[in-house]
Amino acid sequence: MFGPIGSGKTQLAAEYVRLHRDRYAVTWWVEAENADRARESLLRLARSLGVDDNDDRRPIDRVFRLLEESGPYLLVFDGVINGDVRTLIRTTGGSVIVTTRNGGWARESRHAELEVPDLDAGESAQLLRKQDPHITRAQTARLVGVVGRSPIGLAVACRLYREQGTSWDDLADRLATPDNRMLTASPAAWRRRSARSPAG
Numbered sequence: 485m486f487g488p489i490g491s492g493k494t495q496l497a498a499e500y501v502r503l504h505r506d507r508y509a510v511t512w513w514v515e516a517e518n519a520d521r522a523r524e525s526l527l528r529l530a531r532s533l534g535v536d537d538n539d540d541r542r543p544i545d546r547v548f549r550l551l552e553e554s555g556p557y558l559l560v561f562d563g564v565i566n567g568d569v570r571t572l573i574r575t576t577g578g579s580v581i582v583t584t585r586n587g588g589w590a591r592e593s594r595h596a597e598l599e600v601p602d603l604d605a606g607e608s609a610q611l612l613r614k615q616d617p618h619i620t621r622a623q624t625a626r627l628v629g630v631v632g633r634s635p636i637g638l639a640v641a642c643r644l645y646r647e648q649g650t651s652w653d654d655l656a657d658r659l660a661t662p663d664n665r666m667l668t669a670s671p672a673a674w675r676r677r678s679a680r681s682p683a684g
Contacts, residue, residue: 485497485581485582485583485584485597485598485599485600486583486584486585486586486587486589486597486598486599486600487585487587487599487600487601487602488585488601488602488634489585489634491600491601491602491634491635491636492600492634492635492636493583493584493600494562494563494583496600497560497562497581497583498560500581501513501558501560504558505558507556507558508555508556508557508558508578508579509554509555509556509557510529510533510551510554510555510557510558510578511557511558511559511560512525512529512557512558512559512560513525513560513562514526514529514559514560514561514562514572515562515563516561516562516563516564516569516572516582517563517564517565518565518566518568518569519568519569519571519572522561522569522572523544523572526544526547526572527543527544529547530543530544530546530547533547533550535547535550544572548574548576551577551578552576552577552578553577555577556577556578556579557577557578557579558578558579558580558581559573559578559579559580559581560580560581560582560583561573561580561581561582561583562583563583563584564582564583564584564586564589565584565585565586566586566589567589575595580595587599602632602633602634602635603633603634603635603638604633605628605633607633608624608628608633608638609621609624609628611635611638611639611642612624612627612628612638612642615642615645615646616645616652619652620652623652623653623656626652626653626656627641627652627655627656627659629656630656630659630660631659641655641659
């Protein structure tokens with residue numbers, strides 16, 4: 485599953501797990517930004533299944549053997565950036581979902597791919613109208629021009645609009661400044677900045 489940051493890949497994977505977890509003997513979320521984090525997450529799975537993890541490599545081999553024997557499993561490798569995680573991904577006896585921003589990495593896989601794009605112009609406008617039915621086309625276009633069309637970026641902008649009691653025009657003006665515009669690329673940075681900054 486690939487697409488730009490904030491397009492909702494992680495949320496889609498989480499919803500799939502929620503809806504289908506009963507079909508699997510084991511489900512596990514793997515933080516997979518790099519091979520070290522993915523390996524540590526798999527070692528936590530090994531410990532939860534009672535596998536001795538004194539060795540960095542063999543416990544992972546053993547945990548996959550145990551998963552194969554236990555019945556269908558589902559692993560979600562979330563946030564994969566490059567191919568160094570590929571050696572840790574195995575699908576014998578189970579299913580794996582990978583989320584990544586790297587479309588090229590996804591297309592190199594022999595498995596099924598699903599692109600999760602940003603919202604189109606109509607979807608972006610609909611999301612903003614749900615927040616405020618009176619938002620104008622000009623205000624929508626201005627805000628989308630500043631924040632972009634990612635669902636998370638727009639959701640954060642809506643939250644700022646609600647919490648800070650500002651107008652859409654003032655919000656777009658403020659977010660268009662160089663210091664704040666940089667934050668539109670990172671929902672996590674948005675949240676950190678919002679937590680630090682007083683309203684207004």
